[in-house]
Amino acid sequence: MASTYVSPREVEKFLEGDLIEFPRLFYKHWAVYLGDDIIIHVTPCDDEDRSDSRIFRSKFCGKPKVCVKIEPISNVENSSQARRNNEIDQFHKPLDPSEIKEKAGTMVGPFDYNLFTNNCKHFAVYVRYGVKRLKK
Structure with missing residues:
Protein backbone atom coordinates (compact mmCIF):
# COMPACT_ATOMS: atom_id res chain seq x y z
CA MET A 1 0.00 0.00 0.00
CA ALA A 2 2.65 2.56 0.99
CA SER A 3 5.79 2.46 -1.09
CA THR A 4 9.27 3.64 -0.20
CA TYR A 5 10.20 7.25 -0.87
CA VAL A 6 11.64 7.96 -4.31
CA SER A 7 12.64 10.99 -6.29
CA PRO A 8 9.61 12.57 -7.99
CA ARG A 9 11.63 12.13 -11.18
CA GLU A 10 10.83 8.42 -10.80
CA VAL A 11 7.14 9.06 -11.44
CA GLU A 12 6.86 5.94 -13.58
CA LYS A 13 6.39 4.17 -10.25
CA PHE A 14 3.13 6.08 -9.66
CA LEU A 15 -0.21 5.07 -11.13
CA GLU A 16 -3.15 7.30 -12.06
CA GLY A 17 -5.19 8.03 -8.95
CA ASP A 18 -2.42 7.23 -6.45
CA LEU A 19 -2.18 9.32 -3.29
CA ILE A 20 1.29 10.85 -3.27
CA GLU A 21 2.89 11.80 0.05
CA PHE A 22 5.74 14.33 0.24
CA PRO A 23 7.59 14.46 3.59
CA ARG A 24 8.16 17.93 4.97
CA LEU A 25 9.93 19.21 8.05
CA PHE A 26 6.84 19.37 10.31
CA TYR A 27 4.10 17.74 8.24
CA LYS A 28 3.39 15.74 5.08
CA HIS A 29 2.04 17.24 1.89
CA TRP A 30 -0.47 15.20 -0.12
CA ALA A 31 -1.47 15.14 -3.78
CA VAL A 32 -3.19 12.83 -6.25
CA TYR A 33 -1.26 11.59 -9.26
CA LEU A 34 -3.20 12.15 -12.50
CA GLY A 35 -0.66 10.58 -14.87
CA ASP A 36 1.91 12.02 -17.28
CA ASP A 37 3.89 13.62 -14.40
CA ILE A 38 0.83 15.68 -13.37
CA ILE A 39 -0.68 15.99 -9.88
CA ILE A 40 -3.62 17.80 -8.32
CA HIS A 41 -3.06 19.29 -4.87
CA VAL A 42 -3.76 22.14 -2.49
CA THR A 43 -1.01 24.75 -2.54
CA PRO A 44 -0.54 28.49 -1.95
CA CYS A 45 -2.25 30.57 -4.62
CA ASP A 46 0.82 32.71 -5.18
CA ASP A 47 3.69 30.95 -6.91
CA GLU A 48 6.35 33.20 -5.41
CA ASP A 49 6.71 31.56 -2.01
CA ARG A 50 6.00 27.86 -1.62
CA SER A 51 8.66 27.33 0.99
CA ASP A 52 8.00 24.95 3.85
CA SER A 53 8.39 27.75 6.40
CA ARG A 54 5.85 29.98 4.61
CA ILE A 55 3.34 27.15 4.30
CA PHE A 56 3.89 26.02 7.89
CA ARG A 57 3.46 29.59 9.21
CA SER A 58 0.28 30.07 7.22
CA LYS A 59 -1.16 26.83 8.55
CA PHE A 60 -0.73 27.92 12.15
CA CYS A 61 -0.92 31.71 11.91
CA GLY A 62 -4.21 32.54 10.28
CA LYS A 63 -6.13 31.38 7.26
CA PRO A 64 -3.82 30.88 4.29
CA LYS A 65 -4.75 31.76 0.72
CA VAL A 66 -4.62 28.39 -0.96
CA CYS A 67 -5.85 26.99 -4.24
CA VAL A 68 -6.34 23.64 -5.87
CA LYS A 69 -3.91 23.33 -8.77
CA ILE A 70 -3.17 20.78 -11.45
CA GLU A 71 0.51 20.99 -12.30
CA PRO A 72 3.66 18.96 -12.95
CA ILE A 73 4.91 16.98 -9.98
CA SER A 74 8.25 18.78 -10.43
CA ASN A 75 6.56 22.05 -9.36
CA VAL A 76 6.12 20.78 -5.82
CA GLU A 77 8.80 22.78 -4.03
CA ASN A 78 11.37 20.84 -2.02
CA SER A 79 10.01 17.57 -3.34
CA SER A 80 13.24 15.67 -3.01
CA GLN A 81 11.20 12.59 -2.13
CA ALA A 82 7.69 11.29 -2.66
CA ARG A 83 5.89 8.01 -2.24
CA ARG A 84 2.64 6.31 -3.09
CA ASN A 85 0.52 5.94 0.03
CA ASN A 86 -2.76 4.20 -0.68
CA GLU A 87 -3.09 2.66 2.77
CA ILE A 88 -6.71 3.87 3.01
CA ASP A 89 -7.60 1.36 0.27
CA GLN A 90 -8.06 -1.23 3.01
CA PHE A 91 -11.00 0.84 4.34
CA HIS A 92 -12.39 2.53 1.22
CA LYS A 93 -12.60 1.55 -2.42
CA ALA A 124 -6.48 14.23 -1.72
CA VAL A 125 -8.55 11.58 0.07
CA TYR A 126 -11.75 13.15 -1.26
CA VAL A 127 -10.42 13.16 -4.81
CA ARG A 128 -9.31 9.50 -4.64
CA TYR A 129 -12.17 8.00 -2.65
CA GLY A 130 -15.06 10.44 -3.00
CA VAL A 131 -15.54 10.68 0.79
CA LYS A 132 -14.95 13.66 3.04
CA ARG A 133 -14.85 11.76 6.33
CA LEU A 134 -12.91 8.56 6.73
CA LYS A 135 -14.35 5.59 8.56
CA LYS A 136 -11.82 3.22 10.06
Whole structure:
Protein backbone atom coordinates (compact mmCIF):
# COMPACT_ATOMS: atom_id res chain seq x y z
CA MET A 1 0.00 0.00 0.00
CA ALA A 2 2.65 2.56 0.99
CA SER A 3 5.79 2.46 -1.09
CA THR A 4 9.27 3.64 -0.20
CA TYR A 5 10.20 7.25 -0.87
CA VAL A 6 11.64 7.96 -4.31
CA SER A 7 12.64 10.99 -6.29
CA PRO A 8 9.61 12.57 -7.99
CA ARG A 9 11.63 12.13 -11.18
CA GLU A 10 10.83 8.42 -10.80
CA VAL A 11 7.14 9.06 -11.44
CA GLU A 12 6.86 5.94 -13.58
CA LYS A 13 6.39 4.17 -10.25
CA PHE A 14 3.13 6.08 -9.66
CA LEU A 15 -0.21 5.07 -11.13
CA GLU A 16 -3.15 7.30 -12.06
CA GLY A 17 -5.19 8.03 -8.95
CA ASP A 18 -2.42 7.23 -6.45
CA LEU A 19 -2.18 9.32 -3.29
CA ILE A 20 1.29 10.85 -3.27
CA GLU A 21 2.89 11.80 0.05
CA PHE A 22 5.74 14.33 0.24
CA PRO A 23 7.59 14.46 3.59
CA ARG A 24 8.16 17.93 4.97
CA LEU A 25 9.93 19.21 8.05
CA PHE A 26 6.84 19.37 10.31
CA TYR A 27 4.10 17.74 8.24
CA LYS A 28 3.39 15.74 5.08
CA HIS A 29 2.04 17.24 1.89
CA TRP A 30 -0.47 15.20 -0.12
CA ALA A 31 -1.47 15.14 -3.78
CA VAL A 32 -3.19 12.83 -6.25
CA TYR A 33 -1.26 11.59 -9.26
CA LEU A 34 -3.20 12.15 -12.50
CA GLY A 35 -0.66 10.58 -14.87
CA ASP A 36 1.91 12.02 -17.28
CA ASP A 37 3.89 13.62 -14.40
CA ILE A 38 0.83 15.68 -13.37
CA ILE A 39 -0.68 15.99 -9.88
CA ILE A 40 -3.62 17.80 -8.32
CA HIS A 41 -3.06 19.29 -4.87
CA VAL A 42 -3.76 22.14 -2.49
CA THR A 43 -1.01 24.75 -2.54
CA PRO A 44 -0.54 28.49 -1.95
CA CYS A 45 -2.25 30.57 -4.62
CA ASP A 46 0.82 32.71 -5.18
CA ASP A 47 3.69 30.95 -6.91
CA GLU A 48 6.35 33.20 -5.41
CA ASP A 49 6.71 31.56 -2.01
CA ARG A 50 6.00 27.86 -1.62
CA SER A 51 8.66 27.33 0.99
CA ASP A 52 8.00 24.95 3.85
CA SER A 53 8.39 27.75 6.40
CA ARG A 54 5.85 29.98 4.61
CA ILE A 55 3.34 27.15 4.30
CA PHE A 56 3.89 26.02 7.89
CA ARG A 57 3.46 29.59 9.21
CA SER A 58 0.28 30.07 7.22
CA LYS A 59 -1.16 26.83 8.55
CA PHE A 60 -0.73 27.92 12.15
CA CYS A 61 -0.92 31.71 11.91
CA GLY A 62 -4.21 32.54 10.28
CA LYS A 63 -6.13 31.38 7.26
CA PRO A 64 -3.82 30.88 4.29
CA LYS A 65 -4.75 31.76 0.72
CA VAL A 66 -4.62 28.39 -0.96
CA CYS A 67 -5.85 26.99 -4.24
CA VAL A 68 -6.34 23.64 -5.87
CA LYS A 69 -3.91 23.33 -8.77
CA ILE A 70 -3.17 20.78 -11.45
CA GLU A 71 0.51 20.99 -12.30
CA PRO A 72 3.66 18.96 -12.95
CA ILE A 73 4.91 16.98 -9.98
CA SER A 74 8.25 18.78 -10.43
CA ASN A 75 6.56 22.05 -9.36
CA VAL A 76 6.12 20.78 -5.82
CA GLU A 77 8.80 22.78 -4.03
CA ASN A 78 11.37 20.84 -2.02
CA SER A 79 10.01 17.57 -3.34
CA SER A 80 13.24 15.67 -3.01
CA GLN A 81 11.20 12.59 -2.13
CA ALA A 82 7.69 11.29 -2.66
CA ARG A 83 5.89 8.01 -2.24
CA ARG A 84 2.64 6.31 -3.09
CA ASN A 85 0.52 5.94 0.03
CA ASN A 86 -2.76 4.20 -0.68
CA GLU A 87 -3.09 2.66 2.77
CA ILE A 88 -6.71 3.87 3.01
CA ASP A 89 -7.60 1.36 0.27
CA GLN A 90 -8.06 -1.23 3.01
CA PHE A 91 -11.00 0.84 4.34
CA HIS A 92 -12.39 2.53 1.22
CA LYS A 93 -12.60 1.55 -2.42
CA PRO A 94 -10.91 4.15 -4.63
CA LEU A 95 -12.77 5.70 -7.51
CA ASP A 96 -11.86 4.67 -11.03
CA PRO A 97 -8.93 6.75 -12.39
CA SER A 98 -11.19 8.21 -15.10
CA GLU A 99 -13.62 9.42 -12.41
CA ILE A 100 -10.72 10.88 -10.42
CA LYS A 101 -9.46 12.82 -13.44
CA GLU A 102 -12.95 14.06 -14.29
CA LYS A 103 -13.56 15.21 -10.71
CA ALA A 104 -10.12 16.84 -10.54
CA GLY A 105 -10.88 19.05 -13.52
CA THR A 106 -13.85 20.59 -11.72
CA MET A 107 -12.00 21.37 -8.48
CA VAL A 108 -9.30 23.80 -9.63
CA GLY A 109 -9.44 27.20 -7.94
CA PRO A 110 -9.71 28.71 -4.45
CA PHE A 111 -9.85 26.23 -1.57
CA ASP A 112 -11.37 26.78 1.88
CA TYR A 113 -8.40 25.50 3.89
CA ASN A 114 -8.57 24.44 7.52
CA LEU A 115 -5.62 22.69 9.15
CA PHE A 116 -7.81 20.28 11.12
CA THR A 117 -10.86 19.68 8.94
CA ASN A 118 -10.01 20.57 5.32
CA ASN A 119 -6.30 20.28 4.60
CA CYS A 120 -4.27 18.84 1.71
CA LYS A 121 -4.72 15.25 2.92
CA HIS A 122 -8.48 15.66 3.31
CA PHE A 123 -8.59 17.04 -0.23
CA ALA A 124 -6.48 14.23 -1.72
CA VAL A 125 -8.55 11.58 0.07
CA TYR A 126 -11.75 13.15 -1.26
CA VAL A 127 -10.42 13.16 -4.81
CA ARG A 128 -9.31 9.50 -4.64
CA TYR A 129 -12.17 8.00 -2.65
CA GLY A 130 -15.06 10.44 -3.00
CA VAL A 131 -15.54 10.68 0.79
CA LYS A 132 -14.95 13.66 3.04
CA ARG A 133 -14.85 11.76 6.33
CA LEU A 134 -12.91 8.56 6.73
CA LYS A 135 -14.35 5.59 8.56
CA LYS A 136 -11.82 3.22 10.06
